[in-house]
Amino acid sequence: MVMFLTFTMMHFSGSNPVDIMVSQGSSADWPQQRIEALKEKFGFDKPFFEQLVDYTNNLLHGEFGRSIKFNRDVAPILETKVPISVQLGLAATFLVIVFGVPLGVLAAAAHNRWPDTVILGTTMTLQAIPEFVLGPVLTVIFVLWLKILAVPVGWNGLFTQQSILPLAVLTIANVPIIIRQTRASMLEMAGSDYIRTARTKGLSERKILMKHMLRPALIPVSTTAGMLMTSLVNGAIFVEAVFNIPGLGNLTRDATLSLDYPLVMGVVIIITVLVMMGNLIVDLSYPLIDPRIRNR
Amino acid sequence: MPRTASLTQTADRVKATTAGDSDVLLDIADLKTYFFTENGVSKAVDGVDFQVHKGETLAIVGESGCGKSVTAMSILQILDKAVGRIVGGRILLEGTNLLELSNREIRRVRGKEISMIFQEPMTSLNPVFTVGDQISEAILVHQQIAKSAAWDEAQRLLSLVGIPSPGRTMRDYPHQLSGGMRQRAMIAMALSCNPKLLIADEPTTALDVTIQAQVMELIDSVKTQFGMSVLLITHDLGVVAESADRVVVMYAGKVVEQGEVGAIFENALHPYTQGLLQSMPRLDDDQPIGDLPEIAGMVPMANDRPEGCYFHPRCPKAMDICRQQMPELTTHGETQDVRCWLYTPEVSNEH
């Protein structure tokens, strides 16, 4: 379905990758003959329906086709990019949860007192800064001024110095979402009947907060974290661009700008699969957090 | 009716003589709980006095919004601190003023000396923990025993409150239980530390009619079994007649009448109590429920009460003085107190 939509939209965008490639070079370099030959090679001269059938057929045989821009098969390209984005995205999600949930709890515990105000104020400020500004700013601070990090470019694996700044940017940019969600759902729990019951039993405020409020508050937090994970895994376009990380985000941008549609189709399909896997993980984790879903 | 010396005696003086009585478990005097909201100050509880005796069931009745729940929550100090504050009075539990306790000390009263159950059994238990976990937790807060011992004790309590298969219910989550069963679980939790007082805030209002009677029976029976007193908040005068020994009638944040159930039902003095009783369905007459006379008018808002007696805009017997001055609570006969100019000597002498 997703595939069909993308394919159709690409086809009727009124242009094709060969034309784009041609228009980028000077027209003299491209004799008409060669253009036609290229189009024929990629099958653009065939009618729409036939192209679609061909593509689907190939896909079912595990063939994503050949990238026009890179003149390479799509599958190996994806194979190198996907693990990078998945690692980066999962690591960022992990960090966002590890920092976001405790800070949200702290803010809720200190509701309307200074720690709450400070945390809330900071998150609002951070949310106002775009990632493509935050990246260079952090680079200037840590690389040029403090000189404690090397210039972060490219990707050498998750546990290398290069990944520190991209991860920091992703974490800082997204942690406010989890902080605010945690704080809001904790505060919502605060007025509930079962918190009144917990207090009536003689429990300490600390126990009420860390047990009776936190556990139910994690239910909406996990929904948000799941959505965040999916979007982070599927390529952080700005962060990958700023730090020149060869991940899905960069690939999506390249593929789209050049209308390299075997590649775009490959990216779209991989992203769809990743989204579905993300949703599956979230769905599977719900019953662990919410017993009402576990045994009905 | 003997309206002699006792007539002039104010309720306060009665309190001064009985406060030392060993018969009194809880003694509330001039309790004031206000809510400070954007719309001004709500005097939800505005000078409430009553006592709970050992072993008795005391009912608090009154229309919605008259401050019954706020009174109950003030006793355990579980009000929403952001807006609600106890601004005056005292609450003596066997001579100790609960309002002077530290946070840590009042926590030791909650659940141990005084327990409370609520109107909403569906939402009063935490949905993400098992029933057994929540009951044994209540035991473990106040008693230094092993977790397994607390679990066994919790299971014993569940069977005591009439839950058919307590072993399974212990491992169930609240959503797996019916409303009646959840209220029984709440009662089991409330009993877990052998409290001296059980506050039940409309414990049956949210339940099916058939279950209501069972839950009230359960409360009556555990009261005797555990030798507790019960402070029963209710709208249902039928329940009062059935279960309570004495009754406190509240109106707009004040006690307007109190006394033994028999005396109040036979000879209600306050026009408001009389109105409540008239609107109560009786088994012995054929009047359809829809035809019962309601008290006309509405309870005044807690932040906008009239001058004088708060009931005067709705009172069929209102006099001039009622519009100017709030009457005091005065004692009549042996045990009945009433706040109404009709029964205050200077005024009633004129009649």
Ligand SMILES: Nc1ncnc2c1ncn2[C@@H]1O[C@H](COP(=O)(O)OP(=O)(O)OP(=O)(O)O)[C@@H](O)[C@H]1O
């Ligand atoms: N959290 C709150 N914030 C502001 N005002 C409140 C709050 N809780 C109670 N009040 C005020 O206190 C008044 C008395 O409320 P309370 O809950 O004690 O009534 P009640 O007698 O228990 O009524 P019901 O029979 O409906 O339970 C209300 O009318 C309201 O004005």
Ligand code: SF4
């Ligand atoms: S004091 Fe007056 S207005 Fe108030 S109840 Fe008595 S008669 Fe009615």
Ligand SMILES: [Mg+2]
């Ligand atoms: Mg109430």
